[in-house]
Amino acid sequence: MRAIYLIARREYLSYVATWGFWLSLASVPMFMALGFGLPILIEQSQPTRYYVMVDETGGELEAAIADGLRQAALAIQEDALEAMQEMTGENPQLRAAMEQNMPDVDVEHGFVRVTDLPDTSLEALRPYLNETRFLSTPEGEQPLFAAIYLRRNGEAIEMDYWSTNLTNPGLRESIRRALRDFQRRERLVTAGVSPEVVDAVNALEPEIRELNPQRSSDSAEITMADRLPVFVAVGVAFGLWIIIFSVVNMLLTAMIEEKGNKVLEMMLSSSRHHEILTGKLLGVAAVSFTLLMVWGGISLGGGVAAQQAAAAADMPIGDILGAVLDPGLLLPALGYFVIGYFMYGAVFLAVGSLCDTLQDAQTLMSPIMLVMMVPLFLVMVAADSPDSPIVTFASWVPFWTPFIMLARLPQEPSQVEILTTTGLMIGTAILVIWGAGTLFRMGALNQANQETVKNWFRFGKKTATG
Amino acid sequence: MAETILQLEGVTKRFKNKTAVNDVSFTVERGQITGFLGPNGAGKSTSLRMSLGILTPDSGRVSLFGKKPRTTGLDRVGFLPEERGLYRRMKVIDVIVFFARLKGVEPGEARRRGLKMLEEFELAHAAEQKVKELSKGMAQKVQIISTLIHQPEFIILDEPFSGLDPVNQKALERIVRAQAEAGRTLLFSTHVMEHAERLCDKIILIAHGNKIFDGTVEDALAEVPRRVLLETASEHDLLALLDAFGEIREEPAREEGTRAWSLDLAGRASAQDVLKACVDAGVKLTRFEPVRAHLHDAFVHLVETSGRPVAEVQ
Numbered sequence: 001m002r003a004i005y006l007i008a009r010r011e012y013l014s015y016v017a018t019w020g021f022w023l024s025l026a027s028v029p030m031f032m033a034l035g036f037g038l039p040i041l042i043e044q045s046q047p048t049r050y051y052v053m054v055d056e057t058g059g060e061l062e063a064a065i066a067d068g069l070r071q072a073a074l075a076i077q078e079d080a081l082e083a084m085q086e087m088t089g090e091n092p093q094l095r096a097a098m099e100q101n102m103p104d105v106d107v108e109h110g111f112v113r114v115t116d117l118p119d120t121s122l123e124a125l126r127p128y129l130n131e132t133r134f135l136s137t138p139e140g141e142q143p144l145f146a147a148i149y150l151r152r153n154g155e156a157i158e159m160d161y162w163s164t165n166l167t168n169p170g171l172r173e174s175i176r177r178a179l180r181d182f183q184r185r186e187r188l189v190t191a192g193v194s195p196e197v198v199d200a201v202n203a204l205e206p207e208i209r210e211l212n213p214q215r216s217s218d219s220a221e222i223t224m225a226d227r228l229p230v231f232v233a234v235g236v237a238f239g240l241w242i243i244i245f246s247v248v249n250m251l252l253t254a255m256i257e258e259k260g261n262k263v264l265e266m267m268l269s270s271s272r273h274h275e276i277l278t279g280k281l282l283g284v285a286a287v288s289f290t291l292l293m294v295w296g297g298i299s300l301g302g303g304v305a306a307q308q309a310a311a312a313a314d315m316p317i318g319d320i321l322g323a324v325l326d327p328g329l330l331l332p333a334l335g336y337f338v339i340g341y342f343m344y345g346a347v348f349l350a351v352g353s354l355c356d357t358l359q360d361a362q363t364l365m366s367p368i369m370l371v372m373m374v375p376l377f378l379v380m381v382a383a384d385s386p387d388s389p390i391v392t393f394a395s396w397v398p399f400w401t402p403f404i405m406l407a408r409l410p411q412e413p414s415q416v417e418i419l420t421t422t423g424l425m426i427g428t429a430i431l432v433i434w435g436a437g438t439l440f441r442m443g444a445l446n447q448a449n450q451e452t453v454k455n456w457f458r459f460g461k462k463t464a465t466g
Numbered sequence: 467m468a469e470t471i472l473q474l475e476g477v478t479k480r481f482k483n484k485t486a487v488n489d490v491s492f493t494v495e496r497g498q499i500t501g502f503l504g505p506n507g508a509g510k511s512t513s514l515r516m517s518l519g520i521l522t523p524d525s526g527r528v529s530l531f532g533k534k535p536r537t538t539g540l541d542r543v544g545f546l547p548e549e550r551g552l553y554r555r556m557k558v559i560d561v562i563v564f565f566a567r568l569k570g571v572e573p574g575e576a577r578r579r580g581l582k583m584l585e586e587f588e589l590a591h592a593a594e595q596k597v598k599e600l601s602k603g604m605a606q607k608v609q610i611i612s613t614l615i616h617q618p619e620f621i622i623l624d625e626p627f628s629g630l631d632p633v634n635q636k637a638l639e640r641i642v643r644a645q646a647e648a649g650r651t652l653l654f655s656t657h658v659m660e661h662a663e664r665l666c667d668k669i670i671l672i673a674h675g676n677k678i679f680d681g682t683v684e685d686a687l688a689e690v691p692r693r694v695l696l697e698t699a700s701e702h703d704l705l706a707l708l709d710a711f712g713e714i715r716e717e718p719a720r721e722e723g724t725r726a727w728s729l730d731l732a733g734r735a736s737a738q739d740v741l742k743a744c745v746d747a748g749v750k751l752t753r754f755e756p757v758r759a760h761l762h763d764a765f766v767h768l769v770e771t772s773g774r775p776v777a778e779v780q
Contacts, residue, residue, distance in 0.1 A: 006567050014555065262551030266612070268520045269545035269622075270568040445520065447481060 003271035004279045011283025015250065016290065024246070025291060029298045049111050049145035050135055051171060054120045056151040061179065068178025111145070111171050122147065122162065129162055146171055150179075157183055229329065229410035234383040236333050237407040241376055244341050244402075247288040248348040251280065252361060255352025264353075264444045273441040277433075281345050288341065333406055335422075340402030343429040344372070346436035353443030354452070375403035382407040396421055398428035468495035470532070471620050471651050472517055477526030479512050486512040488675040489526070494620075494653050499646050501662035502655040503765065504672035510655040511548050513672070514624050517653075518545060531620075541570045544618035548625040548655075550609050554598040558584070561597060562612050569616035576615065583611045603634050610641065621645055623654035627661055639665060659761035671765055678768045683761060690759035690767045691730035694737050696744070697753035698725050707747055711735040724752055 015021050055062040114135060117125070127133035128144035135142050146163040157179050161172050188198045211220040258264060267276055347368060355361040378400065382391045386408055395404040395413075401421045405413075442448035472494040479487040487509040494500045504510050515521040516528055519535030530539050552561050559580050566576035584590045587607045592600060600608065606629070613621065623642075627635050642665055646652055656662055662669055663683055671679035671686070679686055691712070696704065697720065704727045708714050712732035719726045729740060737756040744751055 002570070003568055006564065010553075010564055014553070258553075261554055262547075262549040263553055264551075265520070265547035265549055266545070266551065266565070266609075267568070269518055269543065269547065270540055270565065272519075445515070 003275040004282065007267075007271065007276055007279025008283035008286065011254070011280050012286045014254075015284070015287045021287070025294055028295045029302075032298075032302070043110070046110050047142070048137070048139060049168075049171070050114045050137065050142055051111060051146040051148060052114050052117060052120055052125060052144065053148045054150065056149065061150040061152075061157065061182075064182035065175055065178040068181050069174060071181075072174075072177070114144070120147075122149070125162070129164060131164070148175065155187070229326070230383065230386070233329055233410045234379055234407045236329060237379045237382075237403045238376075240333060240337050240340065240406065241372075241379070241403050243288050243292060244337070244344055245372065247284050247291075247341065248344045250287065251284050251345050252348040252352045252365075253358065254284075255280070255349050256355055256358060256361060259353060259356060259444070268444065273444065274437055276444075277346065277349060277437055277440050280349060281342060284345065285338075285341060329406075329409060332409060336402035336406050339425055339429050343399070343402075343425075343432050346433040346440075350436035350439035350443065353440045354448055355443075371399055375400040378404050379407045386411040396424065398425040401425040468497060470494070471496050471530070472653065473527075473529045474513065474517065475527045475529075477513070477516060477523045477528060479509075479516060479521060479523050485675050487516070487523075487672075490672065490675070490677045491526075492670045492677060492680050494651060495668075496619075496651050497646075497649060498667040499642065499652045499654075499665050501666035501669040502653060502672065503657070503659060503662050503669055503761075504655075505657050508657075508672045509675040510657075510672060511624055514545075514622055514653075514655060517622065518543065541616065542619045544613040544616065544621045546610060546613040546621075546623045546626055548628070550606065550629075552597045552605060552609060552612070555596060557594055557596055558589070558600070558608055559593040561608065562615055565612040566615040569618075571616050579615055579617075580611065583615060587611060602629070603631065606630060606634065610638070614645070618650070620651045620653070623652070625656060626654055627656060627658060635661070659765060663761040669761070671768055673765075673769050679764075686761060686764040686768070687759050689771075690764045692737070692759065693757040694729045694731065694740055695753060695755040695757060696727040696729065696740075696751060697721075698727070698749055699723065699752050700748070700750035702747060702749045704729075704744075704749070707743060707749070708740060711740050711743070721752075726753075 053062065053065075117135075119125075125144060125147045128135060129147060131143040135144060145165060146161060148162070149160040151158050159175065159179065161175075163172075185195070185198050185202075188201075189195055193201075210222040211217075212222050212226070213220070264276070271279075351361055351364045351368070354364065375394070378391055378394045381388055382404060385391065391404060391408065394400050395408055395417075398421075402425065405418070405421055409418075439448065442452070470493045474493075475491050477487060477490050478485065490509070490513060502510050502513065512521060516523050517530065517535065518540065519528070519530070528535060531542060533539060553564075556564070559577065562580035562583070563573065563576040566580065567573060571579070581590070581593060584593050587610075589604060589607055589611075592604060592608075597605060597608065610626075613623075626638055626642075630638060639661065642652060642654070654665075666683055668682055669679070669686055670677060679689070695717075698704065704725075705714055705716065708727075708729055712730050712735055714727055714729045717726040717728050731737070731740070741754055744754070
């Protein structure tokens with residue numbers, strides 16, 4: 001036990017004392033922050049874009065666009081008010097305050113219409129569009145982003161949209177939608193439908209209720225809270241895969257490095273093979289638990305903070321946290337993690353002990369990587385079709401059970417299935433760890449290498465040629 | 467009677483179709499320096515690994531301190547493997563403390579001893595350096611400190627002199643002697659006979675996995691025929707004159723007008739008897755040189771007489 005503890009401790013400290021570990025630790029919150037913050041930052045840092053709109057109908061289409069955009073903005077604001085109401089309950093004072101403080105409606109955030117140019121013909125605007133002339137703006141000299149010409153051709157509406165920008169469709173699409181709605185409404189009114197009826201028709205929305213036949217009619221309605229465990233289980237299975245994959249790679253590289261350092265024989269004079277193997281596995285397991293705790297803590301903290309924020313009011317953060325912390329998912333996830341980690345970790349350690357370089361290891365790793373990649377895809381299938389025969393079959397393959405069975409848990413597979421697959425997985429893990437220990441013993445003393453393993457799979461070839 | 471620290475009885479170890487060690491038996495007694503000699507690939511490292519329980523013999527029995535090698539017994543052993551290495555990214559003192567703790571030394575005591583030994587080995591300045599920053603010689607010293615830090619009763623050194631320059635070889639010889647004087651038992655393997663000849667109380671010779679000698683250095687040297695080299699400037703036929711003293715052969719002469727001879731003395735014959743016979747017969751001797759045998763010669767002779775092919779011996 002002393003040797004196992006000391007080896008595990010040394011392994012743990014050797015990882016946490018590296019820059020790489022702290023970078024890994026920071027990477028997840030960093031990517032999360034980047035994922036959320038970058039689009040906002042990009043949007044905020046985008047320069048104001050100026051456009052000219054020329055309505056050749058004398059203002060009819062211009063007014064229609066303004067009205068359409070206002071309606072669209074009001075719909076978004078109404079959604080936000082409803083979300084706020086869901087979070088805070090009915091609060092007329094707050095609602096009134098929010099309605100009063102609604103921002104002015106713009107065509108698209110970051111776009112400003114220029115109305116003071118004396119000549120708005122295309123020939124006059126072309127130098128501004130081609131950036132050979134510039135507009136005087138509060139931000140200094142700026143090019144013209146777009147020039148829009150609107151006209152009628154009978155009942156049809158035509159828009160010429162001149163711009164050198166080929167990738168930002170925001171302005172064009174906002175105007176197109178507004179004109180489309182106007183055109184449809186106009187046609188219906190022309191056909192004799194009253195404007196009130198048109199508005200009422202546009203507001204129509206079917207009421208769909210999704211119901212679970214296994215429940216009584218009072219509580220049969222399926223809500224987001226019912227679906228969440230499925231998504232959360234798939235997410236946790238993904239997380240498990242990522243963590244196991246990351247840390248077993250640490251084991252592989254550390255083992256190869258240690259073999260290169262020729263330190264193993266010295267260790268073997270103080271401890272036994274199984275103690276070294278177990279110590280290393282436990283040390284790296286402690287590293288992964290540290291990662292889990294920190295990432296989990298950050299996610300939990302982030303979730304709680306997000307719950308407090310009005311911006312996230314339409315996200316069921318509380319339900320997500322509840323689903324993640326549900327012991328029915330959390331405890332099996334821990335169990336699957338431990339078994340999956342030891343199973344794959346032992347294999348990676350054994351491979352490392354057989355190889356002198358990472359290049360050597362790659363040959364042996366390729367088939368193992370293929371085996372490891374399968375559950376990654378099947379977990380995605382399990383999210384859509386948890387009852388798929390392929391998913392069910394795959395959950396019986398002991399190497400994939402930790403991930404796929406976890407993803408299937410919210411679907412409540414039978415107890416027999418859960419217990420049998422778990423038993424098979426534990427049995428396989430014991431066999432794998434035993435086999436890996438044997439290989440590790442041989443590899444550590446250079447009595448076996450990658451060729452030894454390759455030769456195991458060459459019987460057929462030998463028979464054929466021999 | 468001295469206590470037996472290590473005993474191998476009829477130990478055999480095979481790898482695939484190759485027999486690395488074949489029915490080898492020997493003992494290491496307390497307080498002795500035992501040399502385990504043989505050419506590369508003779509089975510020395512395999513025998514040492516079996517002695518520590520790192521490898522399990524296919525047949526035969528190994529006992530360390532009177533018991534099957536176990537981790538608890540290993541706390542009393544210091545082992546310097548042939549393939550030496552340390553954790554390169556650790557600090558020197560931390561590596562030493564780590565290996566000491568593996569052997570059961572308390573952390574504070576391990577650190578105290580480590581710093582003291584670093585001072586003795588003139589490496590005190592490197593205590594906080596990382597191993598990867600050390601020169602090869604310094605790293606080897608750290609490895610030796612890691613082997614001795616827990617003050618083991620029994621020290622096993624596998625090819626300790628390989629890779630060391632002559633100065634460090636001398637330094638290591640001094641360490642071996644100092645440990646022996648401190649009452650420790652030492653077993654070291656080497657394929658360089660000179661070290662064993664200078665240091666060992668007892669030697670075990672092994673070739674192709676078979677033990678071919680087990681005894682003192684003097685015993686081994688006694689196995690080699692004593693030889694006398696002669697050169698004559700007269701026409702005497704030494705083949706006839708000295709035949710009774712042993713096996714005599716004529717060798718190529720070094721100078722014109724002389725003849726050279728080599729005589730392997732038989733059982734009781736002495737060099738003095740040969741010299742007297744030559745003087746009595748009026749032989750004009752230009753050279754008379756009794757040759758002192760070395761362990762190298764003993765090894766070659768023992769392998770030859772064991773009927774096994776002579777391997778490369780330095």
